Amino acid sequence: MLTLLHLLSAVALLVWGTHIVRTGIMRVYGASLRRVLSDSVAKKPFAFLAGIGVTALVQSSNATALLVTSFVAQGLVALAPALVIILGADVGTALMVRVLTFDLSWLSPLLIFLGVIFFLGRKQSRIGQIGRVGIGLGLILLALEMIVGAATPITQAAGVKVLFSSLTGDILLDALIGALFAVVSYSSLAAVLLTATLTGSGVISFEVALCLVIGANLGSGLLTMINASTQNVAGRRVALGSLLFKLLGCLAILPLVNTLSRQLVRLPISDEELVIYFHLFYNLARCLLLVPFADVMARLCQAMIGDTVEADSRLRPRHLDNSMLDTPALALVNAARETLRIGDVLEQMLSLHRNVLHGQAMQRREVRRLDDDVDALYTAIKLYLAQIPKEDLGESDSRRWAEVIEMALNLEQAGDIVERMADDIANHSLAERRMFSPQGMKELEQLQEMLVANLRLGLSVFLSQDTPSAKRLRRAKHRFRILNRRYAHAHVDRLHRQNVQSLETSSLHLSLLGDMNRLNSLFCAVAYSVLSIHHDGEDEREEQVVTL
Numbered sequence: 001m002l003t004l005l006h007l008l009s010a011v012a013l014l015v016w017g018t019h020i021v022r023t024g025i026m027r028v029y030g031a032s033l034r035r036v037l038s039d040s041v042a043k044k045p046f047a048f049l050a051g052i053g054v055t056a057l058v059q060s061s062n063a064t065a066l067l068v069t070s071f072v073a074q075g076l077v078a079l080a081p082a083l084v085i086i087l088g089a090d091v092g093t094a095l096m097v098r099v100l101t102f103d104l105s106w107l108s109p110l111l112i113f114l115g116v117i118f119f120l121g122r123k124q125s126r127i128g129q130i131g132r133v134g135i136g137l138g139l140i141l142l143a144l145e146m147i148v149g150a151a152t153p154i155t156q157a158a159g160v161k162v163l164f165s166s167l168t169g170d171i172l173l174d175a176l177i178g179a180l181f182a183v184v185s186y187s188s189l190a191a192v193l194l195t196a197t198l199t200g201s202g203v204i205s206f207e208v209a210l211c212l213v214i215g216a217n218l219g220s221g222l223l224t225m226i227n228a229s230t231q232n233v234a235g236r237r238v239a240l241g242s243l244l245f246k247l248l249g250c251l252a253i254l255p256l257v258n259t260l261s262r263q264l265v266r267l268p269i270s271d272e273e274l275v276i277y278f279h280l281f282y283n284l285a286r287c288l289l290l291v292p293f294a295d296v297m298a299r300l301c302q303a304m305i306g307d308t309v310e311a312d313s314r315l316r317p318r319h320l321d322n323s324m325l326d327t328p329a330l331a332l333v334n335a336a337r338e339t340l341r342i343g344d345v346l347e348q349m350l351s352l353h354r355n356v357l358h359g360q361a362m363q364r365r366e367v368r369r370l371d372d373d374v375d376a377l378y379t380a381i382k383l384y385l386a387q388i389p390k391e392d393l394g395e396s397d398s399r400r401w402a403e404v405i406e407m408a409l410n411l412e413q414a415g416d417i418v419e420r421m422a423d424d425i426a427n428h429s430l431a432e433r434r435m436f437s438p439q440g441m442k443e444l445e446q447l448q449e450m451l452v453a454n455l456r457l458g459l460s461v462f463l464s465q466d467t468p469s470a471k472r473l474r475r476a477k478h479r480f481r482i483l484n485r486r487y488a489h490a491h492v493d494r495l496h497r498q499n500v501q502s503l504e505t506s507s508l509h510l511s512l513l514g515d516m517n518r519l520n521s522l523f524c525a526v527a528y529s530v531l532s533i534h535h536d537g538e539d540e541r542e543e544q545v546v547t548l
Contacts, residue, residue, distance in 0.1 A: 010146035013139055014190045020136030027129045027327055044291055047081045051088020056096055061188065064089040065224040065242060069235045070321045079234070079298040083241045086224075087287040087294075090217070090246075094283040097192050098276055105145055111138030125394070144193060171211045171254050178215025183222055191216035192279050200272030207261040209275045214250050214257070217283065221246035237301040244297060249286035315345065315373035317380040328388050328397055335381050335404045336463065342377050342411045343459040345370050349418045350452055356422045357436075357444060364422040374415035381408045403529050407462050410522040417522075421515050424508060437494060437501040440509055443487040447516050450480050451523065458523040461530055470530035477524035484517050 055064045068085050071077040077085075111134045118131025182191040192213055199209040221243035228239035253260075264274050290297075319337040324330040349370045355363040385405055393401060436444065454476050461469045491509055 006146065010143050011190055011194060013146065014143035014193065017136045017139030017143055018189065020139065021133050024129045024132035024136060027132075044081070044084045044294065047084040048088040048091075048287070048291060051085040051090075052092040052095065055089040055092025061086075061089040061093040061220055064092070065239070066227055069224070069228050069238045070324070072234045072238045079237055079241070079301065080294045082238050083245070083294045083297055084291055086238065086242045087245065087291055090220075090283045091287050093189055093220075094280040097189055098280050105141065108138045108141035108145070111135070111141070144197075171207075171257050174208050174211030175215035175218065175250060175254060178212035179219035179222060180215075181212070182216040182219025183226075188216045188220035188223075191219065192275070196272045196275040199275050200270060206265055206271050206274065207257060209271070210257050210261055210278060211254070213275060213279045214253055214282070217279075218243075218246050218250050233305055237298075237305050240305060241294075241297045241301045244300070245286075245290050248290070249282070253282065253286075315341075315376060317377060317384075320380055320384045322384075322387075325384075325387050328393055331384070331388050332397060332400050332404060335385055335408075336400075338377060338381050338384075339404055339408045339411065340459055340463065342374055342381075342408060342415075343455060345373050345377070346411055346415055346418070347452060347455060349374075349415060350448065350455070353418055353422050353425075354445070354448055356425050357441070357448070361426040364419075364426045367419055367422040371415045371419040374412055378408050378412040381405070399533075403462070403526070406529065407526055410525055414519050414522045417515050417519055421512060424511060435501055436505050436509065437499055439494065440491060440501070440505070443490065444509075444512060444516075447480070447484060447487065447513070450476070450483070451516060451519055454480065454520055454523045458526050462526045465530050467530060467533075470527040473524050473527040474531065477520060477527070480520045481517060484513055484520075488513050 051064060051068075054067075055061050065086055068077065068082045068089075072079060072082045115131040115134030115136075115138060119128050119135060120131075122128040122131075178191060178195070181194075182188045195204070195209050195212045195216070198204050199206060204212070221239075224242045225236075225239040228235050260278075264278065265271070267274065269277070317338055318341065319334045321331075321334055324334055349367050352363045352367045352370070356367070382405065385401060388401065390398060390401060435441075454473065457469065457473045457476060460466075461473050488510065491506070491513075495503060495506060
């Protein structure tokens, strides 16, 4: 039991080391890798080589598949070249399995030692993330040694021999077990390496090992399909194409396993090495043969997964790509883009609020619906940002993280205020047939126009981080506040003159002025965040002059 536990822990360490390498590479070179993938789709050979290269770096074809699936889901890459990249990723994984089986035991402690020093010393820098990659590579090599050490005593256990002997003879069952193991371990690389180790230890026969390797490739296709289950139609088509390619290779090679095993065992190479080479050449031959059929597979996937019409009319996040979470800088860009969508919805709400102000009470229902969209987008952004590990962010990225969440929160609160304003007008003015005075209506309309202008400028400052624009936004905030105060005094003057319309709507009018002032503060808050980076005495003097 203890030996089995050691084996399982070694496999878990292998998977974890792969995850650490992938995370470190994505955080240092994630933007470059995405650019390589997106720029290599013009020609199939380049797309194929890009898939090999990216997978060799991130140590996982599943990670490459996740990137490509997200590209297709966003309409950045067509389906056919995406399938070619996936085929290249399969070859990349096979190459890394071959590299990792070399005798590199001396390298493991060195990589872990240096990696820990760099990572802990400069955690939030590029050097620190490269140290993370070194730790991951060292753990992978250490895990391989542990797998070999744990598998050796297994050969001496009679019960284990009986268990593995049940795999002999049924190639389909053996392949399905290999697929299951790849899914459970979340890595076809781990499944193949463990299979090679068990074969070298004599626990399983060479024929069974070939079936397990073929099944592990099929399992990686199932993993891609599971990961893409939450994607849109385009993303699911990529996963389906990858799975069908692997299934075709599986069906083509399984009937030949017995013949291949008899021929391969004659070679003057150990069984463990033969398993690794079979995995490499099987994937290389399968992928090269299937590359010309990428267009055909793309059409088949489009026929099998047709376009669907969304029945739910609620606004859904468009830019929050989970595959970019390993690259915080790009994830923050996605969150910022989604926050700008909240600003667009809020501008629509302000336009509808103006219609309500002019007597179209039914428009408040649309205002409520849009506020629900704002709440949904804000929640999605908040949960997305929560998945980004803040401890690994640099100073600038940490500041941007705070700016994005603060801007999203301000816009969400603004949406609630606009909804309440529309309800107040409909309930206390239109329902009781009380109208604002002509001068009061003109003042509210002017403040409404200034609010829309400040919202647009605030979104621009949030996106560009431009200091002159931030100063202009701050001045616009003060001008709005001064004008708002002037209009409040003008309303009181109308009350003194016994203006009937002003008397009837006084409470609502002053409440709207206060709500508009709060909206203006929320829209302009981003200016102070930008100016705090370049704070100087001139800013303080300028603010005092505008206030006076």
